[in-house]
Every structure is written in structure tokens, then in C-alpha cells.
Amino acid sequence: MTERKTQTGARWLKWYTxxxxxxxxxxxxxxxxxxxxxxxxxxFPMNGLTLHWWQEMINQPxxxxxxxxxxxxxxxVSIFSTILGMCAAKAFTGYRLIGEKVxxxxxxxxxxxxxxxLGIALLIAFNSYGIELSLLSVGIGHVLICVPFSLFVLxxxxxxxxxxxxxxxxxxGETPWMTFxxxxxxLALPGVIASLLLTFTISFDEFLLALFLTGNESTLPIYxxxxxxxxxxxxxxxxxxxAILIATFSIVIIAEYFRRQDTNLINxxxx
Amino acid sequence: MLLSPVLVLMILALVSPLLLLxxxxxxxxxxxxxxxxxxxxxxxxxxxxxxYLTVLSRSLIISTLVAxxxxxxxxxxxxxxxxxVGQNKVKWLILITLPFWTSYLLRVxxxxxxxxxxxxxNSGLKWVGVIEQPLEFLLYNNSAVVLTLAHAWAAFAILPxxxxxxxxxxxxxxxxxxxxxxxxxxxxRVTLPLSMPDVVAALLLVFIPTVGDYVTPKLVGGPNGMxxxxxxxxxxxxxxxxxxxxAISVVSMVTVTFVVxxxxxxxxxxxxxxx
Numbered sequence: 001m002t003e004r005k006t007q008t009g010a011r012w013l014k015w016y017t018x019x020x021x022x023x024x025x026x027x028x029x030x031x032x033x034x035x036x037x038x039x040x041x042x043x044f045p046m047n048g049l050t051l052h053w054w055q056e057m058i059n060q061p062x063x064x065x066x067x068x069x070x071x072x073x074x075x076x077v078s079i080f081s082t083i084l085g086m087c088a089a090k091a092f093t094g095y096r097l098i099g100e101k102v103x104x105x106x107x108x109x110x111x112x113x114x115x116x117x118l119g120i121a122l123l124i125a126f127n128s129y130g131i132e133l134s135l136l137s138v139g140i141g142h143v144l145i146c147v148p149f150s151l152f153v154l155x156x157x158x159x160x161x162x163x164x165x166x167x168x169x170x171x172x173g174e175t176p177w178m179t180f181x182x183x184x185x186x187l188a189l190p191g192v193i194a195s196l197l198l199t200f201t202i203s204f205d206e207f208l209l210a211l212f213l214t215g216n217e218s219t220l221p222i223y224x225x226x227x228x229x230x231x232x233x234x235x236x237x238x239x240x241x242x243a244i245l246i247a248t249f250s251i252v253i254i255a256e257y258f259r260r261q262d263t264n265l266i267n268x269x270x271x
Numbered sequence: 272m273l274l275s276p277v278l279v280l281m282i283l284a285l286v287s288p289l290l291l292l293x294x295x296x297x298x299x300x301x302x303x304x305x306x307x308x309x310x311x312x313x314x315x316x317x318x319x320x321x322x323y324l325t326v327l328s329r330s331l332i333i334s335t336l337v338a339x340x341x342x343x344x345x346x347x348x349x350x351x352x353x354x355x356v357g358q359n360k361v362k363w364l365i366l367i368t369l370p371f372w373t374s375y376l377l378r379v380x381x382x383x384x385x386x387x388x389x390x391x392x393n394s395g396l397k398w399v400g401v402i403e404q405p406l407e408f409l410l411y412n413n414s415a416v417v418l419t420l421a422h423a424w425a426a427f428a429i430l431p432x433x434x435x436x437x438x439x440x441x442x443x444x445x446x447x448x449x450x451x452x453x454x455x456x457x458x459x460r461v462t463l464p465l466s467m468p469d470v471v472a473a474l475l476l477v478f479i480p481t482v483g484d485y486v487t488p489k490l491v492g493g494p495n496g497m498x499x500x501x502x503x504x505x506x507x508x509x510x511x512x513x514x515x516x517x518a519i520s521v522v523s524m525v526t527v528t529f530v531v532x533x534x535x536x537x538x539x540x541x542x543x544x545x546x
Contacts, residue, residue, distance in 0.1 A: 009454055013351040020348045021367060024425060027381040028370040030391060034384070042384040044395040084277050091273035107277070110285060112475075114483020114527070116500045117292070117520045118285075120507055124295050124517065125288035144284045147277060205374055208485060208500075212507065224376050228490075241377040248372045253365070 032242035040232055053235040063240060066223035070204050073135050073219055077142040078200035084143070085150025085195055086188070092151075093158040110145045118144070119212035126213070133215035141209040146199035153198060157191030158184075190258040197251050197258075205248075220244075296517035313518035323502065327523060330482050330498040331530060333413055337420040338478040342470060344421060345428035350462075353436035364433065371426040376486060382419040383490050386410040411493025419491050420481050428473040435469030436462070471538060475531060482527050499523045 034042045038050040057063065088107065092100065110118060122141050123133075131137060165187070169179040185192070207221040214222055224240065227233045299310040317323050352363045370378070385391045386409040393405035409415065439462060447457040481487075485500035492498070499519065506516030 010351075010355050013347055013355060017348045017351040020344065023344075024367065024370050024422065027385055027422065028373055028378060030381050030384060031373075031377060041389060042387075042391060044391065044398045084280060087273045088277045094273075103274070106281060109281075112479050113289075113524065114480055114500070116483040116485055116503055117524055118288075120503060120513075120516060120520055121288035121292040122284065123507070124291045124513065125284075128291055140284055144280065147280065201372055205372075207376055208483075211485075211504075221374065221376055224374065225486075228376070228380060237377075241374055244377075245373045249369060251372075 028245065031238050031245065035235060035238035035242045037235070040235055042234070042238075053239040056236040057239040057243070060236065063220075063223060063236075066218050066220045069135060069217050070220040073139050073142060073210075074200045074203040077139050077146055077203040078196045080139075081143045081146035081150045081199045082154075082192060082195045084147050085154050085199075086192070088147070088151050089154035089158050089188075090184070092155055094163075107151055108148050111148050115145070115206075115208040116212075119209045122209070123212045133213060135214070135217050135219075137213045137215070138210045138219060139203075141213050142203040142206055145206070145209070146202055149202060150195040150199055153195045154188060154191045157188050157194075161187045193258040197254065201248060201251060292517050293521055295514050296521045298514050300514070307514075313515045314522070316515060317518055317522055323519070326497050326502055327499055327526065329413075330500075330523070331526065333416055333420075333498065334478050334481040335530075336417050337424070337481050338474045340417055340421040341424050341428045341477045342432070342473050345425055345473070346432055346470070349429050349432040350436060353433055360437075364430075367429060368426045371423075375423065378423055379419055379487050379490055382415065382422065383410065386415055386491065410491060411496065413492070413496060415491040415493075416487055416496055416498075419487050420477075420484065423487065424477045424481060427476045431469045431473045431476065432466060435466045439465050471535070475534075479527060479531070482523065 030042070035053050036049050036051070037047060038052070039047040092104075119141065122137070122144075126133060126137050161184075166179055166183050169183045170176065174182065205221060206219075207225065210219050210222055211225070218226070224237060227237045296313055297309055297311065298307040299312045300307055348367065352360055352367070356363050383390070387393070388405050388407065388410065390410070392409060393402070396402045397405065443461055443465070444457055447461045448454075452460065482498070483500045483503075484498065485504050488496045488498040488501055502519050503516050503523075506512050506519060510516075
């Protein structure tokens with residue numbers, strides 16, 4: 001009796017999860033669907049298929065420029081925040097820190113302050129330090145919010161590694177620096193790649209900080225925001241959104257692949 | 272030593288900007304000479320105008336609703352993945368979080384396209400012949416904002432809840448079953464209490480950022496859907512009154528912290544009563 005009840009429960013849960021998945025996916029999938037629609041309105045019935053909007057998207061110089069700007073911000077941001085995240089993760093896992101809980105609290109602080117407030121605080125700060133707003137200021141803001149994510153990914157990766165491997169390297173006469181490059185880094189590599197991709201994606205998609213911190217140059221989200229006001233430009237934006245969708249899907253799948261690689265496998269290779 | 276680069280970043284790019292923000296909120300520019308003097312004027316302006324307080328309380332109410340809606344919707348799905356999918360957990364988890372890596376702006380905007388006057392739902396229903404006139408109550412109200420945000424932030428609820436359910440020792444659940452509890456009672460008396468800390472974390476993880484969201488109220492909230500983020504943006508944009516914007520931010524930060532503390536305290540009280 002109980003057994004049967006549990007099974008009905010599981011079946012309900014399964015159906016609920018499937019409906020929930022539809023709720024999550026449907027709005028996102030309307031973007032690619034209507035990017036092929038032959039008409040500027042997003043409404044049923046659809047008018048027939050066209051590749052016109054995808055062509056229009058490619059032919060917009062403003063968009064290509066914004067895309068390039070986003071890369072110029074997101075690539076250095078992902079590298080810097082991963083280096084900083086690595087330093088912090090190493091400190092957290094390698095040593096017993098005084099006030100570890102307080103420090104963890106400080107590091108997640110950027111995530112518990114609404115981004116809009118972070119954005120204006122940085123705006124005021126750059127203004128009083130006398131730093132001109134540019135892609136660099138956007139990048140600094142992005143590093144701030146990316147470091148906590150990088151720290152979490154790398155920390156959980158390093159926690160899974162056996163500390164005796166590092167000790168062995170040191171005992172065998174490696175310098176701490178060489179031990180890092182030849183032992184710790186290869187061990188953490190899947191985490192490093194995951195962190196690079198994750199922080200890249202966060203920076204690439206970030207809007208609120210960029211809104212306040214960008215000067216005359218616009219990143220891709222700022223460009224999209226400016227386009228959303230014009231209904232005639234909408235289908236090209238939908239095409240752009242679909243392109244981002246496909247690109248991000250691939251990046252996330254690659255990131256997950258690396259993150260899920262078994263620690264043991266790496267351990268074996270090191271041994 | 273290893274922590275120093277991060278600490279330098281935190282001090283230069285987080286602590287000092289926040290202090291400058293608080294500092295600026297207590298200044299005001301005097302008319303002709305543009306000199307800044309210390310003053311409480313911005314706070315007086317804020318608390319004197321009922322509109323500001325209305326927007327602040329609306330932001331808090333909407334974000335609270337969003338937090339609870341997001342967590343309630345996500346919990347059963349996280350539960351299903353944690354306990355009922357066996358080998359394919361990773362696949363399900365990727366499947367369910369994948370849409371959240373697409374552009375946030377477009378995810379929010381797609382709801383405007385769906386709920387709009389000539390949007391997907393209205394045109395679809397008209398096409399099929401269910402309605403003659405478009406339904407106007409779909410877009411530009413608080414429910415649209417809550418729905419959109421509950422969708423946009425779902426990953427922030429699913430992941431912590433899944434992780435917490437995953438950590439639960441399965442033998443505790445089996446023990447409850449063996450001792451004759453049915454599934455519902457086991458859930459209420461074992462699984463739910465054990466996952467509670469992370470449910471709370473998920474609530475806060477959704478509540479805090481959504482209070483300051485600017486995109487969603489602007490796109491789907493309509494003229495009466497302003498939230499605190501819009502006020503800050505207007506102060507820094509159109510009004511060009513930075514000190515006032517800073518004061519609005521400080522007030523909302525303090526209020527959010529206060530609400531969070533109140534919530535945690537209340538939870539502690541409930542826990543003690545239960546014991």
C-alpha cells in the first residue's frame with residue numbers, strides 16, 4: 001500500500017517537473033522561433049519562414065562593435081577573476097584561516113548587495129578617484145562579481161584533491177612555485193576551465209553594472225537594451241538572442257563536462 | 272599572503288565605494304558655487320515624499336512574493352531530481368539550468384512578448400478563436416513582474432535546494448519509513464526540516480538581488496510597477512542628482528538588511544518553539 005502510494009507520488013513529481021521544465025524553456029524558445037518569422041510582430045499566426053532577420057543582424061555594424069567590446073571585457077575579466085579566485089581558494093583549502101567564516105562572508109558580499117547599488121557605488125568611486133568611465137571600469141565591476149563564483153568553483157575542486165600529493169612533491173624537493181604548476185594546477189585544471197567559462201558568461205551577459213560604468217562604448221547587453229525600444233529592430237534582436245543562446249548553450253555544456261570530470265581520473269594521471 | 276590580492280580588490284572596489292556612497296548620500300550641492308556641504312536633505316526628501324516610500328514598500332513586497340514563488344515552484348523539481356532520477360541527475364540538472372545562461376535581458380523581454388496586448392498568448396487565443404478581444408490584464412502589473420522574476424531567478428532556487436537534498440543521509444528517510452511513517456509525514460518531519468537551511472538561503476539569494484532589479488519592472492511592470500531600482504536609475508540619469516540617488520540606495524540597503532535579519536530572527540524563533 002505504502003509502496004504504491006510512493007509510486008503515485010513519484011509519478012506526480014515527474015509530471016510536475018516536466019511542466020516546470022516547459023515553464024522554464026517556453027519563453028526562451030520563442031526567441032529563435034520568431035527570429036525566423038516573416039514579419040516584425042511577435043504574434044500568431046506566423047507569416048512564414050525567412051532568414052532576413054539573421055542577415056539584418058549580421059549587417060549591423062553597431063552590433064558587431066558591441067559584440068567585440070563584450071569580448072574585450074569578458075576575456076580579461078574571466079582570466080583575472082580566475083587568478084584571484086585561485087589565490088583565495090588556495091588560501092581557504094591549504095591553510096587553517098583565522099576567521100574563515102567572516103572571510104567567506106566578505107567574499108560573497110558582492111552577491112548579497114543588489115547589483116544596481118554596487119553599480120552606483122563604483123560609479124561614485126571612479127568619479128572621486130578620477131578614473132574615466134570606459135570598458136576598463138566595466139571590467140573592474142565585473143571582476144568584483146565574478147571572483148565569488150570563481151572562488152566557489154575552485155574551492156570545491158581543490159577540496160576534492162588529496163593534500164598528500166602536494167606534500168609529496170615538496171618532500172621530493174620541488175619548490176613551492178613548481179609544486180603549484182606541476183601538481184596543484186593540473187589537479188585544479190577542470191575547475192580552472194569551468195571557472196574561466198562561468199566568469200566569461202557572467203561578464204558577457206551582465207547588464208546593470210555595465211549600464212552605470214560604461215562610458216561611450218557599449219557592451220552587447222547595453223546594445224540590446226537600446227534596441228528593445230524600437231519595434232522594427234526587434235526581429236534582428238531576436239536573431240541575435242538566438243545566436244547568443246546557441247553559443248552559451250555550447251559553452252555551458254563544455255564547462256559542465258570539465259567540471260564533472262572525476263577527480264580520481266586526474267589523480268591517477270598525476271601519479 | 273595568498274588572500275592579499277583579493278582583499279585589495281575587495282577594499283578598493285567594494286568597501287571604499289560603499290563608504291563613498293554613504294558619504295555622498297549625506298551631501299548636497301549648493302546652488303551657485305556647486306560646493307558640496309554636509310546635509311540630511313536627501314533623506315528628508317526621501318521620507319517626505321510618500322511616492323518614494325510606496326515604491327520602496329512595493330519593491331519589498333514584490334521581491335518577497337518572488338522569493339517564495341520561486342522557491343515553492345523550484346522545490347518539487349529539485350526534489351524529483353535529487354531522489355527520483357537515479358543515474359541521470361547531472362543531465363537533468365544541466366537541462367533545467369541551461370536556459371539561465373542565455374541573455375537575462377532577453378529572458379525578461381520574452382515575457383513582454385508573451386503577455387503583451389498583441390503578444391503570443393493573446394494572438395494565439397484569438398487565432399484559435401477562444402477570445403475576440405485581447406486580454407489586457409496579462410501585462411503591466413505586479414503579477415507579471417512576479418511571474419517574470421520567478422522565471423528569471425529559478426536557477427538560484429533550484430541549485431541550492433538540490434544540493435541540500437542531495438546531502439541528506441538516505442538512511443534517515445529509510446529509518447522514518449521503517450518506523451511506520453508514510454511518505455508525506457516522512458517528508459514533513461525529516462526531509463523538509465533537513466533542507467530548511469538551504470531553502471532559507473535560496474529565499475535570500477532570490478530576494479536580495481530582485482529588490483534592486485531595474486530591467487523587469489521597466490519592461491513588464493507598466494507605469495505603476497516602478498521598483499526601487501528604477502528610482503535609483505532616475506536619480507542618476509534624468510534627475511542627475513547623485514546624492515539623492517545615493518541616499519535612496521542607502522535606505523534600500525538598510526531596509527533589505529533589516530528585512531533579512533527580521534526573517535532570520537523569526538525563523539530562529541520558530542525553530543526554538545518547535546524544539
